[in-house]
Amino acid sequence: MTTRERIHGRHIGIIGMARSGIAVALLAEQLGGRVFISDNADEKKLADQVTELKKADIPYECGGHTTRLLESDYVILSPGVPLTIDIITKLRDQGIPIFSEIEFASWVCKGRIIAITGSNGKTTTTTLIGEILKAG
Numbered sequence: 001m002t003t004r005e006r007i008h009g010r011h012i013g014i015i016g017m018a019r020s021g022i023a024v025a026l027l028a029e030q031l032g033g034r035v036f037i038s039d040n041a042d043e044k045k046l047a048d049q050v051t052e053l054k055k056a057d058i059p060y061e062c063g064g065h066t067t068r069l070l071e072s073d074y075v076i077l078s079p080g081v082p083l084t085i086d087i088i089t090k091l092r093d094q095g096i097p098i099f100s101e102i103e104f105a106s107w108v109c110k111g112r113i114i115a116i117t118g119s120n121g122k123t124t125t126t127t128l129i130g131e132i133l134k135a136g
Contacts, residue, residue, distance in 0.1 A: 003031070003107050003108055004031070004032070006107055007028055007031045007032060007033045007107070007108075008031060008032035008033065009032060009033075009034065010033050010034065010073045010074070011033075011034045011036070011071055011072045011073045012028050012033040012034065012035050012036070012072060012073065012074065012075075012076065013036050013037075013038065013068075013069040013071075013072030013074070013075040013076070013096075014028075014035060014036070014037040014038070014075070014076045014078070015037075015038055015039070015065065015069065015075060015076070015077050015078060015081050015087070015088075016037075016039060016077065016078025016079075016080070016081050017037055017038075017039040017041070017046050017049040017053075017060070017062075017078075018049075018078055018080070020078055020079065020101050021037060021039070021049075021076075021078040021101070022037075022049050022052055022053070024076055024078075024101050024104055024105075025037045025053065025056075025058050026052070026056055026058075027108065028076075028104075029056055029058055031108070035058050035059070036058075036059050036060070036061075036068060036069070036071075036072065037053065037058060037059075037060045037061075038060065038061045038062075038064075038065045038066070038068070038069055038087075039060075039061075039062050040063070040064055040065065040085075041062060041063070042062055042063050043062040043063065046062055050062070065085070065086070065087035067090070069087055069090075069091065070090060070091065070094055070096065072091075072096055073096075073097075074096060074097040074098070074099060075091055075096060075097070075098050075099070076098075076099050076100070076101055076104050077098055077099070077100060077101070078101060079100070079101065102115070114129055116129070
């Protein structure tokens with residue numbers, strides 16, 4: 001599936017309006033996605049983000065997650081959003097795919113990606129990979 005097929009014309013829900021959630025929303029919209037973004041925080045706390053979304057004419061909700069997210073073809077989840085919140089359970093129950101922002105970014109990234117995950121050894125592994133790439 002091409003990047004265009006994954007994004008253009010698709011209903012994309014985004015949970016979380018921190019910097020990365022806004023960045024994903026703006027990029028998805030730019031690439032022709034039909035974006036809807038949701039955050040649990042109230043609108044006053046998210047005033048800067050709301051201003052950006054209004055400028056880009058991206059629909060949003062604050063103060064909780066409604067069932068509107070269930071109209072999405074898939075949902076992009078911001079880091080730090082607990083996987084135990086009710087809307088995540090409802091999305092899973094309906095079989096709506098949930099992706100991380102990192103995975104979404106990988107769809108649009110033109111370069112190769114080296115990803116390092118896990119709880120132990122990331123710094124050592126990152127340093128080792130950096131040294132290998134420098135030597136190469």
